[in-house]
Structure formats: structure tokens, C-alpha cells
Amino acid sequence: MNRYLFIAQRLSAMILAPLVIIHLGLILYAVSDGLSGAEILSRTHGSWAWASFYFAFVLSVAVHAPIGIRNILKEWTSMNQAIINGFCLLFGLMLLLLGIRAVTSVV
Amino acid sequence: MTEPKTKDSHLSVNVWRGGNEGELVNYQVPARENQTVLDVITEIQRFQQPDLAYRFACRVGVCGSCAMTVNGLPRWTCRTHIKKVVDNGQLTVEPLRNLPRIKDLVCDLEPFIDTWKKAGAPFSGSRTRYDPPANIKPDSPLRQAADAGLQCINCAVCYSACDVVHWNRDYVGPAALNRAWTLVNDVRHAKRQETFEKAFSENGCQSCHSHGNCTRHCPIQLNPSESITGLKKMVFKGLPKEDKK
Known part of the structure; x- marks a missing residue:
């Protein structure tokens, strides 16, 4: 299983890297132009492009972050492996x- | 610890005495134009402290037995000139980190040697003495990849320098993984896949954080960090195929 988790974490990182840059750039652009929350929502509603973008973002985060947390907990705590696995699985699902939920509410 | 009494023509050398429990003891050693750290330790043992325990054999950087911690960093002492490491006339020599201490400057190397087996060594040949030798072209990419990791002198300097080994003694460490890298690239090795599986296991290359201390401190300028990165990439690409050219 560790091999597949290793691969999943690296691949999700590769997907996340450009998505994070685009996301940060988007936030800076939106804030610098003084767009209100309502104006942003009016632009994102019905946009399948942004829905796909952020769905890929969420999916990658949900894979990448729990595996990283699992590695940290394994290295730095003496917690039981099954507890760590269970916690990280729940964390990923959350x-x-x-x-x-966030993506569907803005699209 | 004994108070140092520095004299101009002398080095003030603090040497670890004892096992896991012990203390630094200060010795005054005549400073000479040309002397290595091993020369200094030998001078202490010959003329001041006959029961000082330390290891050495070849004295010319081949055997890898004289590695110690010198002023906080792991080094091969026989090839480390005093001028390179002395700090204001002071020198502190301790046993290697990350290994059990036996006596004074001597460590128990068994945990280090065991890591090699855990990471998939030793070499397992597929031919008998009656078969012709394998025809390996020295300039083939696979052979060159293996060659880049060869010549390790098993000094355990990289193992001592590794912070991951320091906090996780189950991690096999850079030397063992570097050895595994040479084996998975060696087409004569009959158990390449098995070696890779072991090297990629949980306490294998997955645990490496790429700090690079192994490469920084390797006395013969090997690059275990690159070998470990190569092993990590193999999980995506699979074992390299035998060279066709």
C-alpha cells in the first residue's frame, strides 16, 4: 500500500502545483480589482470550466494532504498505525x- | 570535562572517553606542520592515553575504518588535515553519531552493516564459474548509473550525517540505498526486482527527506542522494531495461 500512497502523493503534487499558482493568481487578481463576493459569484455561476478546475483542485488536495499528514504522524508520534490510517482516511474524506460542497455552492 | 590549557605550539584536543555514557577529556598535543586528525589521535594514544580506543587500518582513505565526528561533523580522519578543521587551536573528536558507542571513539557498526541487507544487498550472481563472463559495455547508460555509486568505502560517514537516521533508526540510510542503486542497475544481479522492492520498502528510500547531508559529507564525493532519487523515480518508470547497444 505504501508504494501506491507514494505514487498518489507525487502525482497529486504534480497536479496541484500549477493549480495552486493559478488559484493564488486568481485571488490576487480578484482582490486587486475590488470585486465583491457577489460579483465573483456572478462570474463563477454556471461556469463548467471553473467547476472542473476547482473539482480537480479539491480532489488533489483530498489525496495529497492526508498522505502527508500520515507520514508526519508516523515519523513524529508513537500512535498506532491503524489509528493513524483511520484518522487520515477520515481527514481526507472531510x-x-x-x-x-464549496465548489458546488460557487458554481 | 577537563579544562583546556591551550599553548601556542600545542593543539587543545577534546576526546570522548567512555561508551554511551562518558565525557570529553582534554589533551595537549604538539602542533605540527603536517598532521591529520588520525595522527593527533594516534599521538594521544601512543604517548598520553595508552588505553584510548579508536579504529584505523590503511591510513590512506581506502578502508573506511577511521571515521569519527570532528568538531561536530563526520569525517574520515586519516585524510582530514588538522588545518582544515582546527578551530582556534581547538579540536573535539567524538565517535560517529547514530551508532551505539562501544568505547571511546569506537562505534558498533553492526546496525550499519545490517541496513545493507535490509536494502537488498548482497549481489546475487546468475552465472556459474563455467559460464562466460557477462559482456557489459562500460559506456552503457545502465553501467554508468551503477558506476556512479560504486567505490563506497563503508565508512558510515553518510549514515552518521543523516538526520533521518537520527530520528528513525529503522531507516536503512544512504549507504545501503546507494548500494541498492548500484545493484538494480547491474544487469548481472539476479535479484534486481527483489533488491528494488526492499530498497523501496517503508523504511527504504520513501523515508528519505532529501536533506543531502550524505552527499555533502561523503569523503569520496559519491552522491547517495542522487541514487536515492533514482530509486524513487524507478517506482514510476520500473526497473531499467538491459542495454541493447
């Missing part, structure tokens, strides 16, 4: 659900 990120996924909250992320999808």
Missing part, C-alpha cells in the same frame, strides 16, 4: 466533502 476535505473531499467540504471541498465539493
Whole structure:
């Protein structure tokens, strides 16, 4: 399993790297132009392009972050492996659900 | 610790005495134009402290047995000139980090040697003495990849320098993974896949944080960090195929 987690974390990092840069650039652009929340929502509503972008973002985060947390907990704590795995699985599901909820509400 | 009494023509050398429990003891050693750290330790043992325990054999950087921690950094002492490491006339010599201490400057190297087996060494040949030798072209990419990691003198300097080994003693460390890298690139090795599986196991190359201390401190300028990176990439690309050219 560790091999697949290693691969999943690297691949999700490769996907996340450009997405994070675009996301940060987008935030800076939106804030610098003084767009209000309502104006931003009016632009994102019905946009399948932004929905796809942020869905890929959420999916990558939900894969990448729990694996990283799992590695940190394994290295720095004496917690039982099964507990760590369970915690990280729940953490990943939480990120996924909250992320999808956020994406669906702005699109 | 004994108080140092520095004299102009002498080095003030603090040497670890004892096992895991012990203390630094100060010795005054005549400073000479040409002397290595090993020369200094030998001078202390010959003329001041006959029961001082330390290891050495070849004295010319081949055997890898004289590695110690010198002023906080792991080094091969036989090839380390005093002028390179002395700090204001002071020198502190301790055993290697990350290994159990036996006595004074001597460590138990068994945990280090065990890591090599955990990471997939030793070499396993597929031919008998009656078969013709394998025809390996020295300039083939696979052979060159393996050659880049050869010549390790097993001094354990990289193992001592590695911070990941320091906090996780189950991690096999850079020397063992560097050896595994040479084996997975060696087409004569009959168990390349098995070696790779071991090197990629949980306490293998996945645990490396790419700090690069191994490469920085390797006395013969090997690059274990690159070998470990190569092993990590192999999980995506698979074992390299035998050279066709």
C-alpha cells in the first residue's frame, strides 16, 4: 500500500502545483480589482470550466494532504498505525466533502 | 570535562572517553606542520592515553575504518588535515553519531552493516564459474548509473550525517540505498526486482527527506542522494531495461 500512497502523493503534487499558482493568481487578481463576493459569484455561476478546475483542485488536495499528514504522524508520534490510517482516511474524506460542497455552492 | 590549557605550539584536543555514557577529556598535543586528525589521535594514544580506543587500518582513505565526528561533523580522519578543521587551536573528536558507542571513539557498526541487507544487498550472481563472463559495455547508460555509486568505502560517514537516521533508526540510510542503486542497475544481479522492492520498502528510500547531508559529507564525493532519487523515480518508470547497444 505504501508504494501506491507514494505514487498518489507525487502525482497529486504534480497536479496541484500549477493549480495552486493559478488559484493564488486568481485571488490576487480578484482582490486587486475590488470585486465583491457577489460579483465573483456572478462570474463563477454556471461556469463548467471553473467547476472542473476547482473539482480537480479539491480532489488533489483530498489525496495529497492526508498522505502527508500520515507520514508526519508516523515519523513524529508513537500512535498506532491503524489509528493513524483511520484518522487520515477520515481527514481526507472531510476535505473531499467540504471541498465539493464549496465548489458546488460557487458554481 | 577537563579544562583546556591551550599553548601556542600545542593543539587543545577534546576526546570522548567512555561508551554511551562518558565525557570529553582534554589533551595537549604538539602542533605540527603536517598532521591529520588520525595522527593527533594516534599521538594521544601512543604517548598520553595508552588505553584510548579508536579504529584505523590503511591510513590512506581506502578502508573506511577511521571515521569519527570532528568538531561536530563526520569525517574520515586519516585524510582530514588538522588545518582544515582546527578551530582556534581547538579540536573535539567524538565517535560517529547514530551508532551505539562501544568505547571511546569506537562505534558498533553492526546496525550499519545490517541496513545493507535490509536494502537488498548482497549481489546475487546468475552465472556459474563455467559460464562466460557477462559482456557489459562500460559506456552503457545502465553501467554508468551503477558506476556512479560504486567505490563506497563503508565508512558510515553518510549514515552518521543523516538526520533521518537520527530520528528513525529503522531507516536503512544512504549507504545501503546507494548500494541498492548500484545493484538494480547491474544487469548481472539476479535479484534486481527483489533488491528494488526492499530498497523501496517503508523504511527504504520513501523515508528519505532529501536533506543531502550524505552527499555533502561523503569523503569520496559519491552522491547517495542522487541514487536515492533514482530509486524513487524507478517506482514510476520500473526497473531499467538491459542495454541493447
